[in-house]
Amino acid sequence: MxxxxxxxxxxxxxxxxxxxxxxxxxxxxxxxxxxxxxxxxxxxxxxxxxxxxxxxxxxxxxxxxxxxxxxxxxxxxxxxxxxxxxxxxxxxDVLYPAMLERQVAAFAQHPDAQVVASRRDIIDAQGRVLVRGRGLGRALVGEVDGSAALRASIRAGGNLFGEPMCVMMRTETLRSVGWWDDRQPFYIDLGTYAHALMRGSFVGVDETLAGFRVSAQQWSVRLTDEHSRQAAQFHARVRAEHPDVLSKADVVLGDGMAVVAAARRRLAYAWLGRRMRVAG
The missing domain is CATH 3.90.550.10 (Spore Coat Polysaccharide Biosynthesis Protein SpsA; Chain A)
Known part of the structure; x- marks a missing residue:
């Protein structure tokens, strides 16, 4: 079986x-x-x-x-x-012991769910926690209409659902949409979640159930700028494919928030980089 x-x-x-x-x-x-x-x-x-x-x-x-x-x-x-x-x-990356149990239970409790996600810690090369409980936000806890969840993430200018280890999907849905969508490579995760979210609901599990490892390769201004550029491309793509879900105003807001997120990311990378050097 x-x-x-x-x-x-x-x-x-x-x-x-x-x-x-x-x-x-x-x-x-x-x-x-x-x-x-x-x-x-x-x-x-x-x-x-x-x-x-x-x-x-x-x-x-x-x-x-x-x-x-x-x-x-x-x-x-x-x-x-x-x-x-x-x-x-x-x-x-690492899963915490109850990750699968909690997310499988969420699917069982919410038959319309297509995507389930939880919070994660940010960890360094040694597994030390740098930032605790990142992700989701108040608007994405519990069951939320999938299109509304996607719109909330775009309006925030980033990926509120988290990296793939934070997320569980239905295999048949992933297969039916052509597997992972890398038209914007930095958005291969959110770009794929978007297809699933248009088919059902989202469930946010309000627990920290994974660790996302950061490395020195991520302390790059060039990468943060490229990330915000691809964010704008992704927003335009969703707007073109689903104009009933994402308005022009949503796109403008999301593009602006992506630029703000890039600036915050630079500061965060600088702070985390210093912390990792001191801890190392």
Missing amino acids: SPTVSVVVPAYNNEPFVRQTVRSVLEQTFADFELVVADHSSGDDTWAALQEFTDDPRVTLLRTPAGGGAKRNWDAVSEVATGDLIKLVCGD
Whole structure:
């Protein structure tokens, strides 16, 4: 029989962290899941690190060819999923023990739900918590109409739902929309959630159930500027596809908030970078 949940991990050059990521899935309080890990032709020892888990019947290990960026690996590992529900976890992030249990329960309690998300901590390379309980906001706790939830996130100028390890979706929905949408690469997560949110409701679980790892590569002004540029492209795309959901005023507000978010991100990266250097 197929499991209830497929947890899929698209690993790439994650040798220092991938064991912790895998263990965080295997130690879940919810037991009816499979774990699929795909190494995207890493240049480090990611594949060797994964061999620790070859004898666990819950784990399937794959190798995917180089090229194609995040979408190729995210699609490849997701297409193998056999569970009714799916959660993608990048190869350096961690799930807290009750993550699957809480989110599966949310789907059971809300039959119309297409996307379920929870809060996350921001952690450093050593797993120390830098910022606690990020995500969702007051407007996205409990069950919310999917289009209203998407509009709230766009008007905020960012991704209120969180990175993929924060989110669980229905596998069939992800399959039916063509898997992960990377037309704006920085929005491959929210760009994909958007398709699902137009098909049903959103449920926000008001708990911190994961850790999102930040690294030195993220302390980049160039990346924050590119993020806000792609945000504007994403907003325009949603407006074109769903003019009944997103107004011109929503787009203008979202574009402005994305610029503000980029400025805040620069300050946050500077503060977090200093904190990581001191802690290290």
